[in-house]
Amino acid sequence: MKTGLASIAAAVMMLMASTAVAQTKDTLTIDLPNDAATLDPHLQWNTDSYTVYRNIFDNLLTRDTSGKIVPQIATAWTYDNDTTLTFKIRDDVTFQDGSKLTADDVVFSINRIINPALKSPQLSQFDQIKTAQAVDATTVKVTTKSAYPALLAQLVKLSIVPKAYVEKVGDQEFNLKPLGSGPYKLVEWQKGIATNLEAYGNYWRGQPPFQKVVFRAVPDVSTRIADLKTGKADLIRDVPPDQASSLENDSGTKLLSGETERVGYLYINAEAGPTKDLRVRQAIAYAIDKQGLVDALLEGYGKAVDIVGAEPIFGYTADVKGYPYDPAKAAQLVKEAGAEGATVEFLTSPSYPRALVEAIQQMVNEAGLNVTISSSDQATFLKRRQGGADNAGGMAFGAWSCACQDADGIIFPLFRSGSIWAKYKNEKYDALVDEARTILDEQKRKALYAQAYEILREDVPGLGLYQVYALYGAAKNLQWTPTANEALFVMDMSWQQ
């Protein structure tokens, strides 16, 4: 009888234990707008792809929540000289097939992505690297073509792939069945539908927070929100500001917003059309009520900026003041330039918020210009925007992030003459940003960028509008702090009952 009672008690306790286990979250489901295009981390660099594959792979370096570059696979690094950097590599990391990660894998990863034969779209992020060599099993030497201060920021984006496995299965198979050293391994990739990941038990940073992670492709934002509200998804990306309150008011969901390094900006053509006249460009700057845009269209999820850059970037300066909202001054400048009624073409595509584009159109029209919106698909838009100045329209809205948190990744490609985006030439400006990308002294670089931003302020080849906040919808119990570089690492999340 006693044993009978004991066994019943044991059974009851086991039952309780098993329900307790069932209560912890086993599978985390994340809705993304699209499926990953490739899972080979050295191929596609778009948000949906790297959101998935960076949970499968580790990077050489990473950023902490404050945005500082910190060790991941590399433990320490020292500059031997301006063009040579030596990394120490962890020796306790294994790939998901159990094999050890060594300096050879790091060298292979760097040399693979800079090899033109891979046809990697990411090549431009790493093309300043001349070569990588293994000194011993835990030491790697990276040589750049010239002194290159953004190298560490770029290496934050480099995933480490297993040399032996990639060489064995080949590039095509590796893309379909990727294998990394990250917290999650691939179980099944249902292309276009979902990517199923499973925790890697021997992960060097400890047990991942969820046993399984599913990334689903859900293109329509209303559907993503419906998924979240019904519990079909636990985390969704790209919530438009006007839907934010509906997630905050729902008992089972919440809104997560993160200030990012992304900056919403207006490009203004300084080389062709009515905007070639400096007064017209300045008039546009005076005509736009940035705070009004943030309040009315972003529902406050954004912060007006004075420069083409947001606070989390290196080179950000608060000393350069923007143009105040002054419609009278704007109208006066347009009049002085004799540009009243002049037609300014505003290029855009469905990738950019139409309401914002129309609000800017309205504001600039009130200054006396005649803004016409030309909307085309993204490929056509880019072709014109990046093509010759004469056909590149007068203005365009953009939201820029280099995911490198450095002014070099923003104002160099946007405004350095000769860059595909620049419709502007100022030799003094070119000299400043050229120098800033080839020296390593941080204080000097900051001073150079402050001067460069001052020139941009005067010449207005573009206008910083606001710092973008990334908006995510999440289940109430999900604990996670979004980061400035819009990375989505499941390892940083947790579930609280």
Place this chain on the structure above:
Amino acid sequence: MLNYAVQRLIQAIVAIFGVLTIVFVVMHLSGDPTLLLVPQDASAEMIAQLRHQLGFDRPIHIQYLDYLYGLTRLDFGISVVQRVPALDIVASRLPYTIQLAAGALLVAIGIGIPAGIIMATLRDTAIARILAAIVVTGQSVPTFLSAILLIFIFGVTLRWLPTSGAGELSAMIMPSIALGALSMSTFARMTRIAIIDELGKDYVRAGRARGLSLREIVFRHVLRNASIPVITIAALEIGNLLAGAVIIETVFAWPGIGQLAIQSIQSRDFLVVQVIVLLISFVYVLTSVAADLVYVVVDPRIRLVR
């Protein structure tokens, strides 16, 4: 009959070839995927280099001939965006669209034809009026709206059905209804008109005079005769369903070729778009040929004129 089939087949091949060429030219003239592939800070040289490696810097006629040469060997190429054979990508998504189209067709025919029969034979009754209201609604509410409404009512509020995705059978219900609604209305209207048209003919009056009930006449004679226009509609509707699938699949995150088509066009993934275009034009042509042949079976009075 055989001659006719061969003739139609040749026409079909010419039509498909024409569509393929037009799409190839239009897609290539409006830019290539290189700009969408590179990170935004890429330099002009980097872009030029990648474009060269991907072969998009060659003259368009060379790219076209190269593509046709591939086709003759049944080589549809490798997607530059996904780095997987284009045919594999489309093939993996096709079953979902077939499944969805079948569900929608079931909704359209299963509800539309009986509704049409009732509306024609029970004219001026309450039930016919209610059905007419449903048919008009199905026809006039845009699919993207009805899809969102369905999700809101049955997914979010009542929680009866999953809000998105494929997998369980229950996930098929809402997309099938949303996609089939328009076709359902078309079937109902066409069936109603065809039957009313037949009901006014002499043989119906003669049958009534001989004491046959309306029910007997309708099911024995009228339906068969009224089916010709309905079959024509059915063939056209399959094409319309494929077009409608583009919207429905996007809203419901249904992983079929409609959603794939949108994404591939946006990312300028030419080779995938071409396979989809080939497939859809093939289906269009095939269904219209099939409809022609079915006429002959249904109505022996139709003779093929050469």
